[in-house]
Amino acid sequence: MFSRTVWIPCPSHVLTPRVGYSGNEAFSLGETRNKESNLSEENTKKTMTLNAGGSGYGSLSNPGFSNSVGGTEAAPLLIPEHEPEARQEWRPLSRDQLEEAAGGPGWRKFRSYLVLLFWLTWMALLATAIAIIVMAPKPVAQPLKWWQKSLFYQLQPGLQLDTTPERAGNPKSLYKELSYLRSLGVGTLILEGLFGSEVSPVNISATVQDSVTFPVIQSILQESNNAGLKVVLDFCDVDLLGLRKEEMDIEESNTLAQVKDVLGFWLVQGVAGFTICDTDEAYSEKTLLEWRNVFKEFNSEDESIILVKQRRDTLTPISSSNLNTTLVDVVIRSILPMSRHLLSGQEVSSAIETHLYRADNTGIWNSWMVGGKASEKLKKLLLVVLMTLPGSPAVEHDSDIVQTEDMALNLATSLREDDKSELDSSVRQKKAQHKAYALFSALSQSRAREEALLYGSFNFLPFHSSNFSNSTDPQPPPVLAFLRSWGCVHFLILLNTGSETHTLDPAWAQSLPEAGVFVASTGMDRLGEITLNKLQLQPHEAIVIKLFEAGAYS
Numbered sequence: 001m002f003s004r005t006v007w008i009p010c011p012s013h014v015l016t017p018r019v020g021y022s023g024n025e026a027f028s029l030g031e032t033r034n035k036e037s038n039l040s041e042e043n044t045k046k047t048m049t050l051n052a053g054g055s056g057y058g059s060l061s062n063p064g065f066s067n068s069v070g071g072t073e074a075a076p077l078l079i080p081e082h083e084p085e086a087r088q089e090w091r092p093l094s095r096d097q098l099e100e101a102a103g104g105p106g107w108r109k110f111r112s113y114l115v116l117l118f119w120l121t122w123m124a125l126l127a128t129a130i131a132i133i134v135m136a137p138k139p140v141a142q143p144l145k146w147w148q149k150s151l152f153y154q155l156q157p158g159l160q161l162d163t164t165p166e167r168a169g170n171p172k173s174l175y176k177e178l179s180y181l182r183s184l185g186v187g188t189l190i191l192e193g194l195f196g197s198e199v200s201p202v203n204i205s206a207t208v209q210d211s212v213t214f215p216v217i218q219s220i221l222q223e224s225n226n227a228g229l230k231v232v233l234d235f236c237d238v239d240l241l242g243l244r245k246e247e248m249d250i251e252e253s254n255t256l257a258q259v260k261d262v263l264g265f266w267l268v269q270g271v272a273g274f275t276i277c278d279t280d281e282a283y284s285e286k287t288l289l290e291w292r293n294v295f296k297e298f299n300s301e302d303e304s305i306i307l308v309k310q311r312r313d314t315l316t317p318i319s320s321s322n323l324n325t326t327l328v329d330v331v332i333r334s335i336l337p338m339s340r341h342l343l344s345g346q347e348v349s350s351a352i353e354t355h356l357y358r359a360d361n362t363g364i365w366n367s368w369m370v371g372g373k374a375s376e377k378l379k380k381l382l383l384v385v386l387m388t389l390p391g392s393p394a395v396e397h398d399s400d401i402v403q404t405e406d407m408a409l410n411l412a413t414s415l416r417e418d419d420k421s422e423l424d425s426s427v428r429q430k431k432a433q434h435k436a437y438a439l440f441s442a443l444s445q446s447r448a449r450e451e452a453l454l455y456g457s458f459n460f461l462p463f464h465s466s467n468f469s470n471s472t473d474p475q476p477p478p479v480l481a482f483l484r485s486w487g488c489v490h491f492l493i494l495l496n497t498g499s500e501t502h503t504l505d506p507a508w509a510q511s512l513p514e515a516g517v518f519v520a521s522t523g524m525d526r527l528g529e530i531t532l533n534k535l536q537l538q539p540h541e542a543i544v545i546k547l548f549e550a551g552a553y554s
Contacts, residue, residue, distance in 0.1 A: 142455060147273075147305050147330055148365055149454065150187030150230070151444060152394040157220060158193050174220065178227040184401070185444030189224055190275060190307075190394065191217075192234040221270045230272035236309055240282055256290060263294045273305035275332070278312055285318050288327035305329040307367070317364065331364045332394055334371025335385060342373050345497040345540070349478040352385060352495065356460045356482060366391035377540040380439060380522040381495060384542035387443035388484060388493045390458050400436035435524045442520040446544070456486035461509055479537065483512075490547040492516065496537035506533040516545040 093101065101107070157174060181189075194217065224231050240259055263274070274291075276282045288306065295304045307330045308315070318327050336343055336351050343351070351372075368386050370379075379398075386393040395401075447453045461481040478498035484491040492512065496502055514533070518526040521543045530545065537543065 141451065144455065145329075145365075146230070146303075147188065148392060149448075150392055151185055151447070152188045152190055152232075152332075152367060152392055153181060153186040154190045154192055154369070154394060154396045156193040156397065157191060157216070175223050178223055178229060182227045182229055184441055185448055186229065186395075188230045188232060188272065190232045190234055191220070192236075194233065195235070195238050218269060225270050231270065232273040232275055232305070232307060233266060233271055234275040235282070236275060236277040236280065238280075240280075256287075260290060260294050263291060264298060267294070267298045267304060272303065273307060273329070275307040275309060277309045278315055283308060283318070285327065288318060292327060307332055310334070326364055328364055330367050330392065332367045332369055334369055335382065336370055336372030336374060339372050342375050343378075345378065345478050345499060348374055348378055348382070349480060349495075349497040352480055352497075355389075356480065367394045368392075369394040370396060378497065380436065381497065381540060381542040383439065384443065384493065384520070384522065384544060385495065387447055388453060388482075388491070388544060390455075390484075393447075395440075398436065400433045401440045438524045439520055439522065442524070443544070446519055450486075450489070450491070452484045452486035452489045452491050456484045456489075456491075459483040459485065461492075481509075491519070492532075492545045492547055494535075494537060494543045494545070496539065496541050499539045501539065502537045504532055504535050504537075508532075513547040516547040519544040519546050 178189075221231055240262075266274075281287075291306060298304075306328050308328050309332045315331060333355070335355055336348065366389075368389050368391055370382050370386070374382060383395070386395060450456075459482060461483055478496070479502050480495040480497070482493055484493070490513070509532075512532065515529060515531050517529050522541050523538070526543065532545075535543075
């Protein structure tokens with residue numbers, strides 16, 4: 001604190017009395033002291049007032065030090081003044097000070113509470129995640145046998161072999177197709193037409209039809225196994241028992257033993273199974289039990305299968321009462337009914353819808369084939385149905401699917417032909433073959449890698465088209481739709497069997513995702529993303545769409 005100095009006058013003539021002065025002097029001195037005492041008090045009051053306008057700071061009316069009576073003597077007087085407080089400068093704590101403060105009991109409790117809160121939060125999140133995983137419904141993949149994952153391909157070797165006089169019975173052209181079929185996703189060949197209706201099981205190798213001799217069948221089996229294809233022999237309409245009704249009681253035991261030898265012979269040759277029809281005599285519990293025993297003897301019970309082609313309207317399941325299991329592994333069903341004429345679009349739609357609505361309670365694995373006759377425009381649509389229905393597809397041989405490796409070269413050569421009429425027809429044929437090959441390849445690859453198409457759930461969807469929303473025609477439109485789902489993956493299959501274009505109603509199947517991506521179509525001309533309410537189905541068109549939430553596909 002700073003102070004201001006103020007001088008206070010003192011009477012300069014006040015002297016110390018000398019010793020030995022007289023009485024008058026003493027009286028006069030006392031009077032003088034009284035006067036000067038009064039004068040001193042007056043001067044003191046005057047000098048206490050600061051002379052702010054004077055030349056000297058803190059000077060009085062009679063400054064200076066004088067020996068006269070009127071002289072005064074200045075004495076300093078300190079008067080404190082209020083000044084602003086000094087600003088305190090902030091300084092960070094040093095390391096030692098920070099460690100000392102952090103080691104206090106308050107901070108220790110705070111840190112303990114934070115650690116406890118962290119672990120409690122972490123445990124709560126972990127428990128919530130486990131509860132969501134446990135309680136959330138998730139599909140459980142069932143283990144599939146090889147025939148449940150396989151794609152069956154029906155082949156007649158007698159029609160594929162070169163039967164010219166110079167090269168009769170030469171199966172080289174068929175060998176080239178085997179590895180090619182495997183590359184398309186085919187897993188099993190069903191060899192049909194090898195045996196006649198009166199083949200004896202005793203001499204079955206010597207009664208093969210036409211140019212397909214026993215050595216040819218052996219080479220086909222060997223080449224198929226080398227290509228990774230399994231082979232199933234078709235015994236439909238073949239009298240394996242070889243018995244007349246009047247001879248049944250006499251030779252039944254001997255003939256059954258011979259049939260066992262025949263089955264064992266073909267199993268040794270590499271055959272993976274046998275096909276019979278539900279109208280054959282072999283379709284009985286006793287016969288199928290004997291066949292199962294033969295499979296056990298050759299240690300091929302899990303690898304060899306029995307397929308049954310259903311020709312009746314309903315199939316009577318055959319199961320063993322002792323084994324409590326079915327004796328048939330696969331049932332091959334026809335989508336279209338057998339007819340002598342080509343079925344119309346409406347008839348095809350009704351047949352497909354019948355199978356979609358009909359529930360299968362037999363518990364046997366299904367395999368689907370076309371069966372009846374349909375127009376060329378509907379064949380591709382039926383192929384899409386076969387490859388997307390639950391079960392294993394059984395595709396009939398199609399020359400458009402089996403292409404040569406130089407197909408692209410032949411197409412380029414055709415474009416350079418001079419004859420315009422032949423050029424147009426050749427190009428159209430080559431393009432049709434290429435589309436058939438591309439469609440089969442896309443469907444086969446999708447079925448092989450997509451769980452929803454292998455063993456996903458099946459839901460038939462009622463269809464509404466904007467073309468028929470205001471129509472008074474009671475007959476439903478020839479458009480079908482169904483959904484294959486596995487978990488969060490959904491595949492939508494749309495089928496237009498009619499000859500008109502149909503647009504999806506925006507209110508149709510509102511629970512489905514709005515967008516999707518094209519997987520395959522009969523024309524193989526649809527690519528990329530699609531919104532369902534903007535989709536138009538062309539005549540005789542089938543479309544496979546993988547659905548997803550809008551904006552989720554990349």
